[in-house]
Amino acid sequence: MSGPGEDELIETLRRLLAAEAPGVRLGPGDDAALVEVGDRLAILTVDMLVEGVDFELGTAAARDIGYKAVNASVSDVAAMGGSPRFCLVALGLPRSVERGWVVELHGGMREAAGEHAVAIVGGDLSRADRVVLAVTITGEAPAGGAVLRSGAKPGDRVVVTGSLGAAAGGLRLLEAGPEAVAAARADGWGRDLLEAQFRPVARVGEGQSLARAGATAMIDVSDGLSLDLWRLCRASGVGAAVTLSRVPLAPALGPLSRVVEVDPLALAVGGGEDFELVATLPPGAVEAAARSLAERFGTQLTDIGEVRKGTGLVSVSEDGTERPMEPEGWDHLG
Amino acid sequence: MSGPGEDELIETLRRLLAAEAPGVRLGPGDDAALVEVGDRLAILTVDMLVEGVDFELGTAAARDIGYKAVNASVSDVAAMGGSPRFCLVALGLPRSVERGWVVELHGGMREAAGEHAVAIVGGDLSRADRVVLAVTITGEAPAGGAVLRSGAKPGDRVVVTGSLGAAAGGLRLLEAGPEAVAAARADGWGRDLLEAQFRPVARVGEGQSLARAGATAMIDVSDGLSLDLWRLCRASGVGAAVTLSRVPLAPALGPLSRVVEVDPLALAVGGGEDFELVATLPPGAVEAAARSLAERFGTQLTDIGEVRKGTGLVSVSEDGTERPMEPEGWDHLG
Numbered sequence: 001m002s003g004p005g006e007d008e009l010i011e012t013l014r015r016l017l018a019a020e021a022p023g024v025r026l027g028p029g030d031d032a033a034l035v036e037v038g039d040r041l042a043i044l045t046v047d048m049l050v051e052g053v054d055f056e057l058g059t060a061a062a063r064d065i066g067y068k069a070v071n072a073s074v075s076d077v078a079a080m081g082g083s084p085r086f087c088l089v090a091l092g093l094p095r096s097v098e099r100g101w102v103v104e105l106h107g108g109m110r111e112a113a114g115e116h117a118v119a120i121v122g123g124d125l126s127r128a129d130r131v132v133l134a135v136t137i138t139g140e141a142p143a144g145g146a147v148l149r150s151g152a153k154p155g156d157r158v159v160v161t162g163s164l165g166a167a168a169g170g171l172r173l174l175e176a177g178p179e180a181v182a183a184a185r186a187d188g189w190g191r192d193l194l195e196a197q198f199r200p201v202a203r204v205g206e207g208q209s210l211a212r213a214g215a216t217a218m219i220d221v222s223d224g225l226s227l228d229l230w231r232l233c234r235a236s237g238v239g240a241a242v243t244l245s246r247v248p249l250a251p252a253l254g255p256l257s258r259v260v261e262v263d264p265l266a267l268a269v270g271g272g273e274d275f276e277l278v279a280t281l282p283p284g285a286v287e288a289a290a291r292s293l294a295e296r297f298g299t300q301l302t303d304i305g306e307v308r309k310g311t312g313l314v315s316v317s318e319d320g321t322e323r324p325m326e327p328e329g330w331d332h333l334g
Numbered sequence: 335m336s337g338p339g340e341d342e343l344i345e346t347l348r349r350l351l352a353a354e355a356p357g358v359r360l361g362p363g364d365d366a367a368l369v370e371v372g373d374r375l376a377i378l379t380v381d382m383l384v385e386g387v388d389f390e391l392g393t394a395a396a397r398d399i400g401y402k403a404v405n406a407s408v409s410d411v412a413a414m415g416g417s418p419r420f421c422l423v424a425l426g427l428p429r430s431v432e433r434g435w436v437v438e439l440h441g442g443m444r445e446a447a448g449e450h451a452v453a454i455v456g457g458d459l460s461r462a463d464r465v466v467l468a469v470t471i472t473g474e475a476p477a478g479g480a481v482l483r484s485g486a487k488p489g490d491r492v493v494v495t496g497s498l499g500a501a502a503g504g505l506r507l508l509e510a511g512p513e514a515v516a517a518a519r520a521d522g523w524g525r526d527l528l529e530a531q532f533r534p535v536a537r538v539g540e541g542q543s544l545a546r547a548g549a550t551a552m553i554d555v556s557d558g559l560s561l562d563l564w565r566l567c568r569a570s571g572v573g574a575a576v577t578l579s580r581v582p583l584a585p586a587l588g589p590l591s592r593v594v595e596v597d598p599l600a601l602a603v604g605g606g607e608d609f610e611l612v613a614t615l616p617p618g619a620v621e622a623a624a625r626s627l628a629e630r631f632g633t634q635l636t637d638i639g640e641v642r643k644g645t646g647l648v649s650v651s652e653d654g655t656e657r658p659m660e661p662e663g664w665d666h667l668g
Contacts (some may be wrong), residue, residue, distance in 0.1 A: 016444060035420050035453075044455060119356075121360075
């Protein structure tokens with residue numbers, strides 16, 4: 001984990017590419033792009049996963065790698081309140097990978113696609129030194145308009161779906177070695193952490209509900225709460241205050257912290273790959289949104305802070321002390 | 335170069351993925367997928383390029399790699415007679431690659447995108463051991479319907495745009511070493527070969543013209559004439575006879591064959607990356623199609639043979655002798 005260094009290079013490249021062009025409603029820089037297709041707005045996004053960076057063949061099963069790859073891209077569509085529809089998969093394969101592994105990988109992709117009613121319609125195979133996957137998803141924007149990163153307004157509440165830190169906790173558990181994993185797997189909390197790490201599920205329905213509830217901005221927590229919320233705030237030209245005691249910690253982080261030396265709050269704030277959604281809502285819209293998510297999906301929605309004028313993040317501790325909060329999380333070029 | 339081994343694994347994976355799903359008009363297996371977006375038909379395709387497999391950092395300039403990557407994906411849209419519209423780029427980068435290289439790569443992508451009126455609307459950056467690029471293109475199907483690989487009928491003529499073998503010739507020239515390259519570059523033919531290898535241009539306008547002219551099937555020559563025509567025939571459930579003396583050899587292959595030991599016809603039939611289009615047309619439609627391509631684009635269209643009942647390819651030599659023609663070309667998993 002490191003800072004937002006990736007964002008600077010991305011910003012440079014964005015300026016190179018972001019020509020205003022016919023049919024482009026939203027170019028690079030948000031969770032996904034928005035383009036006109038006839039009288040519809042389509043959502044376009046791609047995510048790359050690389051062996052040794054995003055997953056290890058020694059610890060992740062082929063099926064889980066495929067499952068997670070599709071969910072990671074679907075999550076970008078969810079973060080706009082959209083509906084994922086079609087999927088393309090580009091796959092680089094080393095010679096050492098066996099046919100059965102490739103078939104399992106595709107089984108996992110198909111499983112994830114099926115759960116989100118996404119059709120995998122094409123792809124490309126190439127030889128590569130290590131396994132590399134690029135998953136493209138196209139989707140439909142919600143009828144009321146896509147929820148961008150850039151609409152947050154001072155006074156809005158900051159809300160987050162589900163709980164945070166489990167995916168990063170699962171990684172820490174894996175790093176503790178096979179014995180710790182085996183012991184933890186015997187308990188429910190261990191399974192929860194590994195499930196969060198290997199088989200995350202994008203919050204598609206929740207994103208659509210938050211869009212209908214009037215979310216002013218939204219992003220998925222792919223790289224870490226503080227880094228992703230910082231990106232949302234930067235895009236909106238605002239700041240935010242996060243009340244640390246309200247950040248919903250994944251329940252399994254408690255038992256994990258008794259086995260491995262981890263700070264549950266640090267994992268929840270700086271750990272990536274939770275694929276929960278962070279949104280901003282007008283204060284009056286939070287209660288109805290929370291009720292809707294609980295009733296329809298059994299998903300908790302937690303108010304963790306407020307949008308403020310200015311820039312950057314501050315954390316608010318229980319005694320009301322405010323401190324600058326550094327945007328920490330997964331840097332893809334770190 | 336090797337046989338069509340890649341196609342077998344792809345066939346297995348296709349069966350795993352090709353669920354019939356709402357909105358999918360054409361799933362995996364053609365040049366690109368066709369999906370419904372509202373009342374429009376969208377074309378979706380992705381191509382992956384890997385350092386050490388598809389290009390070498392030592393011989394290809396960053397700008398040319400970007401330019402070629404975009405053209406390779408656009409070519410799949412051209413092969414359906416469609417119009418490319420939007421582009422996503424997923425990029426894996428080793429630490430050793432400098433910022434300036436990445437900026438040049440994007441400059442090349444933008445140049446190619448601009449020439450085809452394509453907007454690059456998003457992407458993803460990841461760390462990787464070697465440079466890897468996955469370029470997704472979405473496009474619009476032609477009003478009269480996309481030209482698939484599967485519509486060729488016995489009696490149709492087989493036509494090809496431009497000339498073949500220059501990209502493969504460029505590769506042979508590079509393999510001959512820097513002195514041969516420098517000498518050849520001083521002559522026009524050397525520049526032609528290197529241009530074909532490093533800066534191929536997808537035949538978008540030609541593909542649209544061939545669609546309007548009544549092409550029954552079409553594919554782009556990305557892996558080699560014989561392999562790609564074999565794929566077209568297999569998809570159509572037909573065979574084809576290719577008159578070898580009619581295959582349009584790239585003019586630069588003549589001078590190349592006096593410097594490097596190459597067989598121009600073998601390069602034209604088995605060499606990949608020409609990104610010319612091979613189409614099948616009813617006999618009565620060839621002349622008008624050829625005139626249209628010559629007048630509008632200055633592009634030659636050559637009748638190289640006929641579609642027959644049965645399966646597989648045969649070559650026809652000048653004395654009329656027919657021999658089975660093995661589908662040879664670039665195998666991505668070879």
